[in-house]
Amino acid sequence: MYQLSEVLNLIFDSVGLLITLRLFWTDLIPKFYFLILGFFCVWLSNIFTVVEGFYFPDFFNILEHSFYFVSSLLFLISLKKEILVS
Numbered sequence: 013m014y015q016l017s018e019v020l021n022l023i024f025d026s027v028g029l030l031i032t033l034r035l036f037w038t039d040l041i042p043k044f045y046f047l048i049l050g051f052f053c054v055w056l057s058n059i060f061t062v063v064e065g066f067y068f069p070d071f072f073n074i075l076e077h078s079f080y081f082v083s084s085l086l087f088l089i090s091l092k093k094e095i096l097v098s
Contacts, residue, residue, distance in 0.1 A: 014065030
């Protein structure tokens with residue numbers, strides 16, 4: 013079963029991702045593709061957190077943690093690229 017905090021986290025992350033993508037598309041923030049992909053992976057892991065309360069809990073739990081891992085790698089790549097460019 014899902015928890016209210018998980019659903020609220022998904023809602024707030026969805027709003028934050030939409031705002032970030034809007035700023036990204038209007039060129040108000042720099043084009044950090046790996047950073048945006050990292051945020052997208054965190055958002056997907058939040059979706060998997062909610063879905064695992066309804067269907068295939070073991071499968072979606074593995075997906076959730078895998079996407080958290082991928083997002084951390086993308087954040088690291090984004091940081092490394094920023095350090096090398098500066």
